[in-house]
Amino acid sequence: MEQVLLIFDWFLYVWFAINILYLLVYSLASLRRDLPLPPPATKHKRVAILIPAYKEDAVIQECVHSCLEQDYPADCFDVVVISDHMKPETNASLSALPIRLVEVHFEQSTKSKALNAAMAAIGNDYDIAVILDADNVIPYTYLNDINDLYACPDVEIVQTHRVAKNLNSDMALLDAMSEEINNTIFRLGHAKLGMSAALIGSGMAFNYALFRDTMANIKAVGGFDRELELTLLYRGKFFHYLPETFVFDEKVQNTNDFSRQRRRWLSAQWHYCTVFARFVFKAITSRKWDFCDKMFQQLSIPRLLLLGFTFLLAFCFSFYNFIWSLKWWSIFLLLVVALLVAVPRRFCTSRLAAALQGLPYTFLLMVANIFKLRGANKKFIHTTHGIAKSK
Template identity: 40%
Template structure:
């Protein structure tokens, strides 16, 4: 077997892996533009009650503003309870929180995680005589919602579904924050809106989530990693509970503003993605035999290569294969052509997934800072530990 054959085999295998990833992204990016299905009706004849949980680990910089903002809801005060799980926050912050009409919990964990905070809250609250709720809502400590947030949720909430609201950027103070917000909107198009448009479940995103209270109470104890949203997703898919993407109910989320936080956040996501994949694999055979398409789809999502890596990797491979083709006198073959094709399809997929209002000059700035951030992400691969359950906290600015 000569060197040209070996190179051709390696090239084709690598291209197939990347092409499958690109086609998945392209398919759902296009699907996100399909007509929206009819409005989801509520099956509850009364106004539902909500337990709103905000896990707050060292969130002194943002939690007070979040609580004050949320308490402006136009929903009946006796139909929702705001609960803040104050994990290792300053005494001054806790004193300010205690002055508001909320439930304030003070857990202490040797190793903190969002899952532990949620478990602690449910365990503490369910023993209260008045702890009877229809739904649980989970927000992050930096999330801001409109005054009609609960009113809108109450119109579509149903016991047989979970809801993922439209999380979007509340800040765009520098290029990194803009890139982070843009990445989230691309994810919204591909993994949430695009999936719902063809009848599949949306992906969860960690906050702006709504679950049936009894379901959540029964399942929150099963969480034991630092990526609780992916665990909840897998549990919902196993039980064939649909995740509805409420794209018109917005949750403003603070985007990271420096490269260190960007790297820390992506390391958490990449670690969680790998953990979720390993946890989901054993159930795949049963999902296949029972036709559980949503579970299979969510497992595939965990196996996808991060798109930001592709934005650097595919152009490099295009150049390498073009040069190699010339050196080995393969210019007449499709050796480099297929790489340039997959690059065009990938760029087209991302552009299709970007909301129209964000297709502006900022995209040029994104390409300027992307190489350095991608290099940091590539270094993150060396830090991934599939067995690590430590919570990687994203620091918020004052």
Template identity: 40%
Template sequence: MNIQVIITIIDVLLWLVIAANVMYVLFFALASHLPKKTHLPSAILRPFGSKRAEPERRHQTSDIRHQTSFLVLIPAYHEDAVIINTVKSFLQQDYPKDLYHLCVISDHMDVSTNEKLAVLPITLLQPTFENSSKAKALQYTVSNVRHQTSDIYDFVIILDADNIVAPDFLSRLSQIAHPGIAIQCHRTAKNANNNIAALDGLSEEINNSIFRRGHNRIGMSSALIGSGMCFEYNWFKSNVTKLNTVVEDRELEALLMMQGIYIHYAENIHVLDEKVSDNDNFQRQRLRWMTGQVQALFQMLPDVPKAIIARNINYIDKTIQQALIPRSILLALIPLLCVIATTSSYIFHLPSSIFHLKWWFLFISLCIALFLAIPKRMHRKTLFSKLIALPALVWKMLLNIIKINHKNKKFIHTTHDK
């Protein structure tokens, strides 16, 4: 076998792997522009094993007098800089006070911060974990919050310590929260104070288009995102104990898909989220996400055969998502391979039409997909001028590859500006 054949085989195999990633992104970017569905496609949701039982309810759904009640959880690990403002802002809800309760899980926060929280009309829990994680905070809450409150709630909402929502957040959520579904609200940037924060916010909106809106528009479940999430209280209480990695949203996602529960993307209910503003925080945040992605992939792969037998499309799709190459790495890798393939085609006298042109096709396809996934309101020259920060962020992502430890269960914290 001569050198030309070997290079061609390697090139084609590599192209097929990366093409699958690009086509996935392009397909759902296009799907995000389809008309919005007016009903939930429960017919495609197939749990593993026997038929899923109807979820428990505190009240019968036929009781039109019943109003939805919420338990709102805010895990806060070293979040002294933002937590007081977040709590005070949330307490401005226009929803009946007796129908929602706010619980802050204060983990390694200052005594002065806890004293300020203690005088507010909330439940304050103060666990002391040796190795903190959001999953541990949520599990601790389920075990302890009922000792602090006298009611059982219909739904649980999870917010981050820096999240800000509108006063009608609960009122609007109550209109769509009903048995048999989970909800992911539209998390969006509340700051764009520099190039890094602006690009982080842009990345979030691209994810919203591809993994949330695009999926819902063709009847598939949205992805979760870690905050702005809403689950049935009884379901959450039964399943939160199963979490054991640093990225709990991916585990919750897998559990929902395994049980045939649809995730609805509430794109008109916004949750403002603080974006990272410096290179080090960006790298730590992405390392946490990449580590969680690898952990989720290893956890989900063994159940793929069951999902195939049960025709559980959503579980299979979520598993595929864990295997996708991060887009920022694709943006660096594909142009590099374009140059290598173009150069090699001339050095080794390979047919350009089947060798390097296909790589340029992939690069153009990826650019089109990302452009389609960017909301129209963000198609501004000022935003694209911030792309000057992209090479440094891509470099941070590449460095993270060698730091990924799929066995790591320690929470990787990102800090906030005071």
């Protein structure tokens, strides 16, 4: 019996260790020299800012006004709001602004449907498509930063740095920290090692024709950005990253929203892992390493589950066989180092220490979500936005 347990222990250890070393390598890579900034562009490209808005009456105005306040020639960009199930008074208010309002009425709403409908309505007279969520806010230099990078002829896809718009609850703080860890490991660390940065669903910019033609074949219900990302990576496209170009995004503020959001993400991760698995061997033989890297991410253990289970296994083995536990404590320490390196220093406050007390509960929510994935990717799971006042 102990021999079987030993084999199982080593199987889990190798699996967990590979996941942890992957995070550690890219976390440490983020400390390398800064990415070079592109020189200012001499021409302004035509930009369409596409904002899918499903029942986003509470936040859409702030997003639109931040777009309209760009320090960018007004005749070189259009703000396109795709209104889906928003109130008539919201649509009337938006219609009074210098934007393009596209109203859609889907029986089953998805971002991919909304974006495809918008591009069909506005035509093809654009060079760049910028994708924002309705709860996003962008600084006035945002389009200029993107335009500068697109002056480089080989740039087709760009991910900007998404940061928290709100820190008004412990959950929002933890969510904001989690996203910054993602930014450090999956975007900045990757970019500094010459790999494609991960897309995140908003704050993205694409060559307009490339985005339009690719989205025409994207039918995703949930996680459209994952299907888009894997499709483009398999085609050999490279994703650039602008770490100093920020887009402000509303973070989840309570455990119910956290659970729903993570269930949607877990479901999309597993779904697209199975969909694209058949391309892995050909990608390896074709040396499409960015695609292979992304497929590894799809197979990886979600970070909160990795942290929780590594600690639990190390703790339990400490009582069963202390020698066995040493290797688990060692990789747990490496995981902690990887995460600490990835956390921006501004988060290291006494408030974070208090918020971390809720981490065991969020871990349990993630574990529970594993058993709720069935069918989650076949329906649109909406996260309600609208920042509530802090208590």
